[in-house]
Amino acid sequence: MSCPVCSKPTAQDWRPFCSHRCADLDLGKWMTGAYVLPANDETEEDSLPEPPITKPH
Numbered sequence: 001m002s003c004p005v006c007s008k009p010t011a012q013d014w015r016p017f018c019s020h021r022c023a024d025l026d027l028g029k030w031m032t033g034a035y036v037l038p039a040n041d042e043t044e045e046d047s048l049p050e051p052p053i054t055k056p057h
């Protein structure tokens with residue numbers, strides 16, 4: 001079997017890939033293709049209006 005990313009011989013540690021690099025590459029490809037990270041969530045959360053806390057002085 002060969003690496004699906006670069007077609008080099010597969011490494012035992014990184015099956016079915018040849019290296020950590022190729023495993024990462026393929027994972028990144030899979031993630032961006034099938035699983036879109038909700039990048040807006042954090043900024044949205046940040047801009048959420050906080051409930052005004054009015055303390056009597």
Ligand SMILES: [Zn+2]
Pocket residue numbers: 003004005006007008017018019022
């Ligand atoms: Zn490879």
